[in-house]
Structure formats: C-alpha cells, structure tokens
Amino acid sequence: xxxxxxxxxxxTDVSNLPVLEISKLTVxxxxxxxxxxVVHEVSLVVRPxxxxxxxxESGSGKTTMAQAVIGLLAENGRLEAGAVRLNGADxxxxxxKQLDTIRGSKIxxxxxxxxxxxxxxxxxxxxxxxxxxxxxxxxxxxxxxxxIKLLALVGLSQPELRAKQxxxxxxxxxxxxxxxxxxxxxxxxxxxxxEPTSALDVxxxxxxxxxxxELRREYGTAVLLVTHDLGVAADRANHTVVLKGGRIQEEGPxxxxxxxxxxxxxRKLLADAPSLGKTRPASxxxxxxxxxxxxxVVVKNLVQDFAVGRRxxxxxxxxxxxxxxxGTTHAIxxESGSGKTTxxxxxxxxxxxxxxxxxxxxxxxxxxxxxxxxxxxxTIQLVYQNPFTSLxxxxxxFQIIEEPLLNFGSLPREDRARKVxxxxxxxxxxxxxxxxxxxxxxxxxxxxxxxxxxxxxxxxVLVLDEAxSALDVxxxxxILTLLDELQRALELTYLFISHDLAVVRQISDTVSVLHNGxxxxxxxxxxxxxxxxxxxxxxxxxxxxxxxxxxxxxxP
Amino acid sequence: xxxxxxxxxxxxxxxxxxxxxxxxxxxxxxxxxxxLIKFLNPELGLGPEQIADIRxxxxxxxxxxxxxxxxxxNFLTGxxxxxxxxxxxxxxxxxxxxxxxxxxxxxxxxLSLVLAITFAALSVLSPFSWLRSFIQSIPALFISTPxxxxxxxxxxxxxFQLRLIPIINPGPWQALILPVLTLAxxxxxxxxxxxxxxxxxxxxxxxxxxxxxKGASHRWVLWxxxxxNAVLPTLTIAxxxxxxxxxxxxxxxxxxxxNGLGGLTxxxxxxxxxxxxxxxxxxxxxxxxxxxxxxxxxxxxFDPRLRVRQGAAA
Numbered sequence: 001x002x003x004x005x006x007x008x009x010x011x012t013d014v015s016n017l018p019v020l021e022i023s024k025l026t027v028x029x030x031x032x033x034x035x036x037x038v039v040h041e042v043s044l045v046v047r048p049x050x051x052x053x054x055x056x057e058s059g060s061g062k063t064t065m066a067q068a069v070i071g072l073l074a075e076n077g078r079l080e081a082g083a084v085r086l087n088g089a090d091x092x093x094x095x096x097k098q099l100d101t102i103r104g105s106k107i108x109x110x111x112x113x114x115x116x117x118x119x120x121x122x123x124x125x126x127x128x129x130x131x132x133x134x135x136x137x138x139x140x141x142x143x144x145x146x147x148i149k150l151l152a153l154v155g156l157s158q159p160e161l162r163a164k165q166x167x168x169x170x171x172x173x174x175x176x177x178x179x180x181x182x183x184x185x186x187x188x189x190x191x192x193x194x195e196p197t198s199a200l201d202v203x204x205x206x207x208x209x210x211x212x213x214e215l216r217r218e219y220g221t222a223v224l225l226v227t228h229d230l231g232v233a234a235d236r237a238n239h240t241v242v243l244k245g246g247r248i249q250e251e252g253p254x255x256x257x258x259x260x261x262x263x264x265x266x267r268k269l270l271a272d273a274p275s276l277g278k279t280r281p282a283s284x285x286x287x288x289x290x291x292x293x294x295x296x297v298v299v300k301n302l303v304q305d306f307a308v309g310r311r312x313x314x315x316x317x318x319x320x321x322x323x324x325x326x327g328t329t330h331a332i333x334x335e336s337g338s339g340k341t342t343x344x345x346x347x348x349x350x351x352x353x354x355x356x357x358x359x360x361x362x363x364x365x366x367x368x369x370x371x372x373x374x375x376x377x378x379t380i381q382l383v384y385q386n387p388f389t390s391l392x393x394x395x396x397x398f399q400i401i402e403e404p405l406l407n408f409g410s411l412p413r414e415d416r417a418r419k420v421x422x423x424x425x426x427x428x429x430x431x432x433x434x435x436x437x438x439x440x441x442x443x444x445x446x447x448x449x450x451x452x453x454x455x456x457x458x459x460x461v462l463v464l465d466e467a468x469s470a471l472d473v474x475x476x477x478x479i480l481t482l483l484d485e486l487q488r489a490l491e492l493t494y495l496f497i498s499h500d501l502a503v504v505r506q507i508s509d510t511v512s513v514l515h516n517g518x519x520x521x522x523x524x525x526x527x528x529x530x531x532x533x534x535x536x537x538x539x540x541x542x543x544x545x546x547x548x549x550x551x552x553x554x555x556p
Numbered sequence: 557x558x559x560x561x562x563x564x565x566x567x568x569x570x571x572x573x574x575x576x577x578x579x580x581x582x583x584x585x586x587x588x589x590x591x592l593i594k595f596l597n598p599e600l601g602l603g604p605e606q607i608a609d610i611r612x613x614x615x616x617x618x619x620x621x622x623x624x625x626x627x628x629x630n631f632l633t634g635x636x637x638x639x640x641x642x643x644x645x646x647x648x649x650x651x652x653x654x655x656x657x658x659x660x661x662x663x664x665x666x667l668s669l670v671l672a673i674t675f676a677a678l679s680v681l682s683p684f685s686w687l688r689s690f691i692q693s694i695p696a697l698f699i700s701t702p703x704x705x706x707x708x709x710x711x712x713x714x715x716f717q718l719r720l721i722p723i724i725n726p727g728p729w730q731a732l733i734l735p736v737l738t739l740a741x742x743x744x745x746x747x748x749x750x751x752x753x754x755x756x757x758x759x760x761x762x763x764x765x766x767x768x769x770k771g772a773s774h775r776w777v778l779w780x781x782x783x784x785n786a787v788l789p790t791l792t793i794a795x796x797x798x799x800x801x802x803x804x805x806x807x808x809x810x811x812x813x814x815n816g817l818g819g820l821t822x823x824x825x826x827x828x829x830x831x832x833x834x835x836x837x838x839x840x841x842x843x844x845x846x847x848x849x850x851x852x853x854x855x856x857x858f859d860p861r862l863r864v865r866q867g868a869a870a
Contacts, residue, residue, distance in 0.1 A: 072768055096774065104771030111769075117762040119781050120861055121788070130780070131770040166860040182770060 017088065019189045019222040020046040020069065025082035025092075027061070027068050027246075035078060038064050039246040042082075046190065046239075049216065051223045053237035053254065055230055055269070057472040058443075061246035066194045066226045070109055071099040087189060104131045108183040110212070112195040114175035118167040124151070124178050125163030131185050150181040155211060172336075173204035177211065184215050191216075194226045201335035201499060206543040209236055228472060231275035231502075231546025234258055242266050272477035274502035275546035295359075296461055296493035297324040297347065302356035304342050304517075316342040318517040319356075324510070326460075327487065329494040331504040331525065333540070334514035340497050343514070344463050347495065348380055349373050361460045378408050381454035385466035387446030391438045397424075397449055398434040404457045419456060426489075427452045428482060444475035448482065455486070463495045468503060480507055502544050505529055513537045564852055568845045575841035576631065576834075580624055583830045591616055591640055594827075614640070631838060637831035641824070646835045649820060657816035659732060660808065661801050664739035669794075671740060672747035676786075680755050680778065692752055698745035703804050707738040707811035735812045739804045743797050750793050754786035761785075788859055795851035802840050 027039040039061040046052045056062040067073045069084055071094065084092040086107060091099065111117040118127055128147045137143060144163075151159035154177040167175055176196065183191050193212060197205035213236065216223055227233055233240050233254060240258070241251040242265065250263040261267045304317035317339040324330040334340045345351045347358055349365050358365040361379050368376050381404075384390040391400055401420045405411055411419070421431060427448040438446055447467065454462055464483070468476045484507070486492055498504050504511055504525065511528050513521035513536070520534040532538045591614060595607050602610075611617050615626065630637060636646035679691040714720045714734060721730050758764065759782060767777050802818075809818030817836060824832040856862040 070769055072765055100771045100773050102771070103769050109766065109769035111762055111766055113762055117766045119763045119767070119785070121784050121859060122781075123860075130767070130772070134771045134776070168861045179766065182766070 016047065018045045018047050018085070019050075019087060020044075020224065021083070021085040021088075022065075022069065023083045023085070025065070025068060025084065026080040027064050027073065028078050028080055029074065030076040030078060035080075037080070037246065039068070042243070042246070042248055044241050044248075044251065046222045046224055048189070048222055049220045050239060051213075051216065051225055051237045052239045052241065053225045053227060053233035054241050054243060055227055055233050056243035057228060057269075057474065059245070060243040062226045062228075062243050063194060064246075065243070066109075066192050066224065069224065070103060070107055070192055071096065072109075100134075104188075105135050105186040106188050107190045107192065108186075108188040110176075110179055110183045110191060110193040110196045113199045114172050114179055115167075115199065117179055118175055120167055122166075123163065124165050124167065124170065127167075128163070128178065128181055128185065131182050135186060137186070146185075150185055151178070153184070153215075154178070154181040155207075156181075172200055173208060176200060176204075176208050180208070180211060180215070184219065184221070187219050188221060190222045190224065192224045192226070195228065196225075197232070198228070202501065202545075203335065203539055203543045205232075205545070209545075212236075229275075229545060230258070230269055230273045230473070231544070234546045242269065268474060272473040273546070274473070274476070274500065274506055275544050294326055294362075295323045296326040296361060297322075297330070297495065298357070298359040299323070299343070299347065300357040300359075302343065302346060302358065303354045304339070304346055304351060305354040316517050317346070317514075320512065320514065320517075320519045321356075322510070322512050322519070322522055324461075324493055324495065326493050327491045328509040329487065329496050329507055331496040331498060331508035331511040332514060333498060333501060333504050333511055335499055335540075337516070338514040339517040340499075340514050341465060342517075344382075344465055344495060344497050348382060348463055349376060375408075378457050379459055380461040380463060381457060381459040382463045382465060383447070383450050383454050383467040386470050387443060387450050388438070388470075390450060391446060391453075393438050396435055396437055397441070400438075400449060401453050401456055404453060408457060420452075423452045423456050426455065426486065442475075443471055444478060447471060447475075447479055451479075451482070451486070455490070458490075459492075461493045461495060463497065465497045466499070467496075469498065469500060476503070483507065501529075501540055502546075513540065561853065564849060568849050571845050572838065572841055576628065576838050577624075579834055579837040580627065583833055584620060584623075586828060586830075594640060627834065631835075636835040639824075639829055639832050641827040641829045641832075646832050649832060650817065650835060650839060653815055653817050653820045656814055657805055657809070657818060660735055660739060660805055660814070660816060663732060663736045664743065664804070665798075665801060667736055667740035668744035668747060668797075671744035672751055675744075675748040676751040676755060679752050680782075692749075695745035695748040695752075698741050699749075701742060703738060703742060703807045704811055706741060707734070707808060710734045710738055711812075731812075731814070735808045735814060738811070739801065739808050742804065743800055746793060746797060747790060750790050751786060754789055755782055758782045758785045784858070788855075791851050791855065791858070795848040798847045799844055802844070 022045075023043045024041040025039055025043070026037060026041055028035040028037040042061075042065060044052060044054075054062045054065060064073070064077070067077070068079055071091070073079065079092055082092065083090045086102065091102065118124070125144070125147050128150055129143050132138070132143045132146060137146070147163055148159045151162050156162050156174060156177055162170070162174075162178075167178075170178070191212075196212065197208050200208060209232065212223065215221065225233065225237055237254045239252070240254040242249040242257065242263070244265050249265045250257055250261060257266065258270065261270060300321050302317055302320045303315065305313045305315050308314045320339070320343055322330060332340045332343055342351065346353050347360065347365065349368060353366055356366070360376070363376060363379070365376065395403070398420055401423060402416055405416045405419060420434070424431060424434065429445060429448050429452070433441060433445065433449075438449070441449065450467075468479050471479060480503070483494065487494060494507075496504065496508055508525045510523065511521070511525045512519050513528065513534070515534075515536045521528050521532060521537045523533075528537065529541060532541060591607070591611055595602055595610055615623060618626075627637065634647070636650070638644070639646050639649055642649060675691060675694060679688050682688045682691060711723070711734060715723045721733060764777055764781055767781050772780070805816060806818035806821050808814070809816045810822050813819070817839075820832065821836050823829075824836070
C-alpha cells in the first residue's frame with residue numbers, strides 16, 4: 001500500500017483541533033405549507049483520524065445531517081441555525097461556489113448505492129480523473145498516472161483495464177472501491193460515508209469497511225460514518241451518536257454506548273439489532289415437534305439453467321436438495337447471485353426446473369400445468385422484500401388483502417369482508433387501515449399488509465423473500481416476532497430467503513447456505529453456525545458486523 | 557453483434573412488407589378507382605368497350621392476388637407503376653417532388669431540435685422555480701396546436717400583417733421559412749418535454765450528487781454528466797417523431813401550396829391514384845424504418861451499456 005500521492009505534511013499542533021465541529025445544527029425542509037424541521041440542534045465533534053458513527057433509523061435525520069455538512073441538501077432543504085466548522089471555519093453559510101472549492105478536496109463523500117453513484121456513460125478512469133481535474137491537479141498525463149495509482153490503492157486488480165471500463169462492467173463491491181478512490185484522491189480531512197455498505201453483500205461489506213479503515217489509518221483522515229447498523233458502528237467507530245427524530249438520544253465512546261446505554265431508545269435498538277442482540281430467548285426450542293411431523297417442502301436435486309445467448313447455459317441452481325418439516329422455518333442464505341431467489345421461484349412454480357423434483361404439501365410442483373398450477377398457488381404464498389413496490393398504490397388495503405379471495409373460489413361478499421378483517425387483526429393492524437391506500441402506511445405496516453395478503457388464502461407454506469431486509473431494525477424485530485406468532489398459531493411452514501445471517505439465526509430451524517448455485521452447507525441452524533462445514537460459510541459468519549470485539553456488546 | 561444487426565434488418569424488411577400489404581389491401585378496398593374517375597369523364601366520350609379495353613391494359617380487373625404479386629414484384633425491381641392521372645411513371649413523380657419535402661423535413665427537424673434544446677436549457681438554467689414551470693408548460697401548448705391552424709396563423713401574421721414574407725413568388729428560401737416553422741413547432745414540443753423530464757430525472761441520480769461532492773459546479777455537472785444521459789432516451793423518440801414529420805408535411809404543403817410529397821399525396825388521394833399512393837406509403841415506410849434502424853444501430857455508439865460485454869469480472 002505504498003503510494004506517492006502528494007503528501008501534504010500535517011503540522012502537529014492542529015492534530016487535536018476537531019476536523020468537524022457541528023454545533024446546534026437545525027435543518028428543515030420547505031413543504032407546501034410550512035418548514036418541517038428534521039434535525040434539531042444537533043452538536044457533534046469529529047477529531048482527526050477518528051471515526052464517528054451517526055446511527056439512527058430511517059427518518060432519524062442522519063442522512064440530512066450528512067448532506068448538510070457537505071452542502072448538498074435537497075433543493076427545499078434549509079440550514080436554519082447552527083454552525084458547521086471544518087478545521088475551524090464555519091462553512092454553514094457558504095455559497096455553493098465557495099463550497100465547490102472544498103468539496104472533493106477537504107471534505108468528500110462515499111455514497112450509499114454504488115450501482116447508481118457512477119455515471120453509466122463515462123469510464124471509471126474519467127470519473128476518478130474528474131475530481132483531480134476539478135481541483136486542477138496537474139497535467140493530463142500526470143492525472144492519468146495518478147488515476148491508475150488510486151485504483152491500485154483501493155485494491156482493484158488490473159487498474160489500467162479498470163480505468164477503461166464502464167461502471168456496468170464492474171461488480172457492486174468494485175464500484176464502491178472506485179467511489180472510495182474518488183473520495184480519498186485528494187487526501188481529504190473528512191470523509192462522509194453515508195451508509196457506504198448497506199447495498200453490499202456481507203462479505204463485501206467487511207472488505208470495504210476494512211479498506212476505509214486502512215486508508216483512514218494511513219492518511220489520518222476523519223470519517224463521519226452514517227449507518228443504520230449498530231453492528232457496523234460497534235466494529236468501526238470510536239465514537240457513536242444515536243439519533244432519533246432529528247435529536248441526539250445518546251452519544252459517547254462506542255464501547256460505552258453499547259455496553260451501558262443510557263437512553264431507552266439505544267437499549268431498544270441494541271435489543272433489536274440481530275447481529276448484536278442475543279439470539280431470541282425462546283429460540284427454536286421446538287425440537288420435539290420437529291420429529292414425527294411430515295415434510296411440507298421437499299426439494300430433490302434441483303437444477304435450474306438459464307440460456308445465455310444462443311448456445312451458452314448459465315446454471316443458476318446446481319443440485320440443491322433439502323426438506324422442510326411442517327411448522328418449521330428453513331432459511332436459504334447466500335449473497336447476490338447465489339441462486340437463492342431462483343430456488344424460491346422454482347418452488348413456488350414460477351420457473352420450470354431443468355431437472356430435479358419439488359414436492360410441496362405432497363404435490364409435485366414440476367408436473368403442474370395450467371389450472372392445476374394456479375390452484376396449487378393457494379397452498380404456497382410469497383412475501384416480497386419491498387412492501388412499497390409490491391403493493392398496488394391505487395388499491396385500498398381492503399382491496400389488496402381481498403384480491404386473492406376473488407382469484408380463488410367464490411366466497412360471498414360478507415364472508416370475504418369477515419375474512420379480511422380477521423386476518424388484519426391477526427397481523428396486528430387496526431381495522432381503520434382498511435380504507436387507506438399504501439402510501440398512507442409505514443414500511444412496517446405495509447409489510448404486515450403483505451403478510452395478511454399472503455395468509456388470507458390459508459396457505460401451508462409461506463416463502464419470505466428478504467421479507468425484512470428493507471426494514472429498520474426495530475420494525476424488523478416486530479415483524480419477526482409476528483412471523484413467529486403466526487407460525488405457532490397456524491402451523492405455517494416458512495421458507496426464509498435472506499442474505500442476513502444474523503436474522504436467519506434468529507428465525508430459522510434449519511438452513512441451506514448457497515454459493516454460486518451450489519449448496520455448501522445444510523443442517524440445523526445452530527449446527528451450521530457452530531460448526532460450519534465449508535470455508536464459505538465460515539467467511540460469511542465472520543463477516544457479520546458487530547463481533548470484532550468478541551461480541552462483548554451483546555445485550556444481556 | 558452481427559446477429560443483432562441482421563435481426564434488426566430482418567425486422568425492418570418485415571415492417572416494409574407489412575406496410576406494403578396493408579396499404580395494398582386498404583387502397584383496393586376504396587370504392588371507385590382512378591380509371592373510372594379519369595375516363596368516365598363525359599368530355600372524353602369513351603364508350604364502355606373502350607373503357608373495358610383500358611381497364612384490361614392497366615390490369616385493373618385481374619384477380620387481386622395476381623395484382624398483388626405483380627405489384628410486389630415490380631416494387632422489388634424498382635418499378636412503381638404508372639400514375640393513371642398524370643400518365644407518367646410513379647418513380648419520376650416521386651423524384652420530382654422529393655427535394656422540396658426533403659428540405660422541408662430536414663430543416664423542420666433541425667429547427668425542432670434547436671427549439672427543444674433551447675427550451676430544455678432555459679428551463680434548467682432558469683433561476684426561479686416559477687419561471688421554470690412557465691417554460692416547462694410551453695411545450696404542452698405547442699403539442700395541442702393543430703398544424704393547419706398554425707400555418708394559417710403564421711401566414712396571417714408574417715405575410716399579411718407584417719408583410720415580411722411575400723406570398724406571391726417568394727424566393728426559394730423565403731418560401732421555406734413559414735412551412736419549416738409550422739412543421740417544427742409541434743414536433744419540438746414532445747422532444748422538449750422528454751428532454752426536460754430526463755434532465756430533471758438525471759439531476760436526482762446519485763451520481764450527480766457524487767459529482768457535486770467532487771467539487772463540480774452546477775454548470776459542470778449539467779454539461780459533463782446530465783447532458784448525455786438526458787439526450788440518450790430522446791433519440792428513440794426523435795426516430796418515432798419522424799412519422800409525425802411525414803404527416804405534418806402533408807398538411808403543411810397543402811396549406812402553403814408547396815410541390816412536395818405531401819402535396820402529391822393530397823392530390824393523389826383526391827384522384828384516387830392508387831399506384832402513386834401505394835408508392836408513397838411504401839416510400840415513407842422505408843424512410844421511417846431506415847431512420848429508426850439507424851437510431852437503433854447508433855445507440856451502442858453512445859451508450860456503453862449496450863455494447864457487447866467485454867468479460868465483466870466479479
């Protein structure tokens with residue numbers, strides 16, 4: 001990791017002055033009628049070389065804070081009061097033109113979603129070079145040379161080739177490395193990392209966070225790490241600030257905040273965080289019921305090929321077998337591209353397997369056609385990842401839940417209404433939501449609606465495709481509890497598709513680990529976690545955030 | 557890649573064949589025909605037998621299938637038949653009328669591009685949001701303006717009121733000014749709307765925020781990041797709008813009395829000169845297909861995502 005990038009000597013006396021000092025910052029957004037405040041008098045300090053984590057759920061104001069610091073608030077955002085001091089200079093009142101001189105050089109950004117954060121029609125090299133061109137760092141040839149060095153610095157293989165490639169030719173992790181190269185190019189005093197790994201797989205997340213750590217240590221750059229994941233904060237931050245509703249709930253050295261949280265909210269967050277919280281108290285103590293029951297789902301030697309071009313075949317699922325006992329939860333775990341969603345789609349009957357057998361409730365799914373296949377869907381239902389897009393925005397909640405009843409059978413109107421109301425109560429929603437439309441509900445409520453829609457047909461098996469991945473930890477914990485209650489009450493069998501091992505450990509009885517379409521591990525969940533059978537599973541487990549310090553923060 | 561090109565060319569040929577067949581059937585289904593219109597004229601004093609002879613010589617009474625195959629084969633060899641009304645080869649008629657329409661169409665299209673880009677630039681650079689929404693509402697007005705009405709209005713204003721452009725014997729360029737304007741305005745509107753919407757959309761993309769975070773100014777971002785991304789989807793629309801251009805040319809040339817393909821179309825419809833109409837339909841379809849084919853084949857040049865993947869490594 002040696003490089004000769006324009007090292008500016010840092011005089012020692014400034015090293016204890018804060019790089020960033022936010023004092024009593026208040027930010028609001030201009031709405032139709034009035035200004036809506038989302039950040040209330042928040043103060044925090046980031047010292048050189050320090051990582052400060054800004055932790056909170058969606059709507060806590062953490063991203064607004066980050067945008068305010070770098071001067072990139074949305075058009076209707078207003079910095080109402082307070083100061084943002086960068087190396088002592090208050091930049092809160094600066095014009096965009098003034099800010100342009102420090103953005104990219106003194107203060108930089110690592111964005112959330114690497115897939116959309118690079119311009120699709122410009123080469124990687126051009127986009128790294130841009131930051132050097134804007135700040136006039138030498139001739140064209142010098143810049144080109146530095147681009148290659150930067151790409152090598154962030155651990156990209158074949159940097160010369162990468163520089164000529166376009167974003168779509170790189171994986172998500174590689175793109176995030178490119179964005180990190182842009183962020184560190186001019187050795188900024190402060191990097192704002194806004195959920196830098198939330199869109200990445202867990203093993204990639206670990207590598208990216210390690211890289212940021214490494215560069216920070218080498219350059220002495222300070223990092224403001226915005227994250228919803230307490231586990232990430234626990235692993236990476238010296239100092240943690242917990243934000244809720246735009247107000248600071250708690251702050252202090254990370255170890256202290258996590259070991260002895262003072263605020264109720266932090267305690268709740270800690271309890272709900274799957275990676276930090278203890279595995280659920282009543283965790284899967286149902287082994288007696290596991291024996292003697294029949295199998296709800298049997299998958300035997302499932303192979304799923306996709307044609308690529310005219311001749312080539314891509315094998316998305318390669319010889320996967322498992323059985324799920326009735327009333328239990330089987331998790332399919334893997335990173336993106338592992339074939340977990342393809343497996344789920346085959347089981348539900350959306351795809352015809354290339355070879356292999358799938359039995360659901362004793363019915364051979366692979367032999368079903370036409371009307372029989374449609375009828376079969378009654379026994380197995382899906383809940384999707386994103387409730388905001390999986391519910392029709394024009395339908396009322398009543399219509400959404402009622403629709404499956406209209407598709408199957410001919411219940412009279414009053415019976416349908418009764419059924420909808422009953423299932424709504426089951427999922428813990430008030431009857432008043434029935435007349436509303438999806439946009440009026442929160443993400444957690446919407447996911448309850450999606451579960452109600454899936455349950456209204458009294459299915460035997462529920463396929464939960466990343467069903468809690470888009471939710472905040474607290475909401476996630478509530479939905480997981482709901483799923484557990486429903487399973488006990490209705491004897492449901494769950495197929496739980498997830499990339500999140502910590503969540504899987506909480507909810508499942510058995511687990512299959514998929515890697516490049518192959519099943520590399522299978523068994524009872526605790527066995528797999530305690531004695532992983534493959535190197536890949538070991539890597540996955542060690543990449544779960546929140547355990548770098550021996551899980552010492554786990555909530556009692 | 558070559559497979560893609562061959563496929564696209566095959567599709568284009570299929571569209572042409574379909575256009576030929578559909579127009580053939582529709583034109584045959586029209587009541588009456590050009591021969592009757594021309595030769596039943598009492599001044600010619602032709603008897604029924606003579607007319608029957610003429611019909612035979614044109615092949616007008618042979619079975620439709622025979623006529624269809626015959627016409628299709630002729631088209632393939634570049635023989636578009638004879639205009640019954642004018643008595644000259646259809647090919648000559650089209651060639652004679654083509655330059656006027658080509659000029660009108662090309663200039664009209666260029667002007668609509670200029671108008672669309674101007675509106676998009678004005679809206680994105682306008683410092684006030686009320687000004688921006690005002691500019692963004694203008695194209696909607698343009699779209700709802702009928703071509704014939706706009707043409708007459710422009711003649712009223714520029715020729716009769718302001719007397720800037722003579723109506724009688726204008727110079728070759730003067731004669732084009734108003735028709736080009738008439739043609740360009742309604743076509744520029746959807747282009748401008750799509751361009752403005754694209755710009756607004758691209759401005760919300762995370763990579764724009766990343767560019768700003770690099771220290772790029774608003775103007776830098778607009779030029780280096782937004783422009784190309786916003787123009788790309790507009791290409792497709794521009795290709796499709798070419799059809800609009802052809803339709804507009806018919807009305808425009810009629811209003812301004814120009815001798816182009818549009819005028820020829822109008823006269824041929826009046827005379828039911830089926831051979832001419834058939835050729836014009838196929839000719840327009842060919843131009844339309846060719847332009848859209850060009851747009852499709854050009855896309856990979858502008859958008860790297862559509863090029864063949866060069867072994868993306870994980």
